[in-house]
Amino acid sequence: MADIDLVRLNFNPGTLLLLNVVLGFVMFGVSLELKASDFKEALRTPRALAIGLAGHHLVFPAFTYLLVLALEPRPSIALGMILVSSCPAGNISNFLTHFARGNTALSVSISTLSTLAAIVMTPFNIAFWGGLYAPAQTILRQVAVNPLEMLVHVFLLLGLPLALGLAVSRRWPRFTERARRPMKLFSLAFFLVFVLAALAANWRYFLLYVGMVVGVVFVHNASALATGYAMAWGVRLPEADRRAVAIECGIQNSGLGLILIFNFFDGLGGMAVVTAWWGIWHIVAGLSLAGFWSRRAPALAPARAPA
Numbered sequence: 001m002a003d004i005d006l007v008r009l010n011f012n013p014g015t016l017l018l019l020n021v022v023l024g025f026v027m028f029g030v031s032l033e034l035k036a037s038d039f040k041e042a043l044r045t046p047r048a049l050a051i052g053l054a055g056h057h058l059v060f061p062a063f064t065y066l067l068v069l070a071l072e073p074r075p076s077i078a079l080g081m082i083l084v085s086s087c088p089a090g091n092i093s094n095f096l097t098h099f100a101r102g103n104t105a106l107s108v109s110i111s112t113l114s115t116l117a118a119i120v121m122t123p124f125n126i127a128f129w130g131g132l133y134a135p136a137q138t139i140l141r142q143v144a145v146n147p148l149e150m151l152v153h154v155f156l157l158l159g160l161p162l163a164l165g166l167a168v169s170r171r172w173p174r175f176t177e178r179a180r181r182p183m184k185l186f187s188l189a190f191f192l193v194f195v196l197a198a199l200a201a202n203w204r205y206f207l208l209y210v211g212m213v214v215g216v217v218f219v220h221n222a223s224a225l226a227t228g229y230a231m232a233w234g235v236r237l238p239e240a241d242r243r244a245v246a247i248e249c250g251i252q253n254s255g256l257g258l259i260l261i262f263n264f265f266d267g268l269g270g271m272a273v274v275t276a277w278w279g280i281w282h283i284v285a286g287l288s289l290a291g292f293w294s295r296r297a298p299a300l301a302p303a304r305a306p307a
Contacts, residue, residue, distance in 0.1 A: 024161045026255070027115070029183040031165025032176050045106065048232070048241045052110035055231045055249045057121040060224055061085045065129045067223060073216055075135040076270025080213075081220055082133070083257050083271060084278050086125035088118035090251040092283065100290035101298055102243030110248045112162070119159045122256075123151045139268065149264075157256060209273045217277050221285050225250035239298035251286050254279035 043049065064085035068078045089111040097107035130136050169176040228249030232242035257275040265271055 024157055025183075025186075027157070027161035028165045029180075029186070031112075031162045032169055032180045032183055043109075045237075045241065047235060048103070048106055048237050048245065049109055049113070051231050051235055051237065052106065052228070052245045052248050053113055053117060055228045055245060056089065056110065056114045057086075057117055057125070059231060060227050060249055061125040061129055063223060063227055064220065065132060067220060068133055071216060071219070074212070074270050075133075075139055076268050077213060077216060077274055078133055078270075079130050079136045079139055079265075079268070080257075080261075080271035080274030081216065082129045082136070083126055083260065084220070084252050084254065084275055085224070086118075086122045086129075087253045087257045088114040088122070089248050090253045090255075090282065092286065093247050093251040096251060096286045096290045097244045097247045099287075100243045100247060100293035101240065101296075102247065102293070103238075103240040104244070106241055107244040107248055110244065114248065115162060115253075116159060118253075118256075119151060119155045122154050122260075123148075126260075139265075154256070154260075157259065206273060206276065209269060210277055213270075213274045213277050217274060217281050221250060221278065221282055224252070225285070225289060243293055243298065247286060247290070250289075251282050252278065254282070 061082065064081050068081055072078075073081070093111055094104060094107045098104045127140075130140055225246050229242050229246035232245040237245070254275050258272065258279070261267060261271045261275060
């Protein structure tokens with residue numbers, strides 16, 4: 001078995017470019033779902049919004065670094081964990097929050113703002129936490145990751161489609177209403193096809209190494225969900241808000257992670273297998289947790305101190 005730190009997964013450059021475009025369409029479709037009222041509702045509880053964003057882009061990446069120090073996985077696996085923790089919220093987090101009887105408006109706001117913040121925070125967290133972990137420093141030097149170049153790339157993948165979608169939604173509301181559902185289904189279906197194609201092209205490697213990351217991803221994802229819930233509980237947010245924050249922290253945009261791995265890390269084996277398995281597992285874990293919560297109405301919150 002080849003060292004997972006030396007394996008490079010295969011992905012055709014032309015297909016990779018198309019995958020970048022597809023992710024842009026996914027974000028455009030997601031942005032058509034957004035309404036000004038969603039943000040106004042969430043801004044009524046700025047403390048919950050701040051906790052969700054801090055948990056996502058500050059606390060979870062820092063906790064991931066500590067987890068890496070404790071588990072001491074292979075360097076490429078560790079870097080994959082750090083990259084996943086640096087990604088914004090995944091596209092299904094809003095659905096899962098709604099299913100879990102959580103605060104959906106808060107979930108939408110955290111997802112959107114975490115995506116905007118990711119333009120800066122994703123490159124920063126990868127470079128900062130990856131650079132702190134000594135075994136991964138060699139990999140970062142070998143691939144010569146440029147945080148500024150990654151920032152521009154993330155902006156083109158996330159920020160620009162999001163801004164265009166919001167502009168279209170504001171300018172042509174009737175068109176948006178008709179196009180919203182077909183665009184979302186179309187873009188997500190195409191994105192799923194391309195992710196499966198990436199796995200199919202490297203199925204031998206995936207089967208060979210997935211056993212090395214199953215336990216790591218399980219612990220990592222569980223810690224993300226627990227971190228979000230614990231932070232929300234610690235500041236006494238209502239139960240519905242706690243569920244939203246937990247799911248937002250535990251559902252990462254693994255599709256963006258895969259694209260960054262193929263664009264900037266040459267398809268590095270450990271990183272790609274961690275991110276691909278996370279993309280599968282966080283759906284299983286998210287649906288299981290949401291299903292559990294869906295059978296339990298959120299407890300009424302005690303009187304809150306002013307935000």
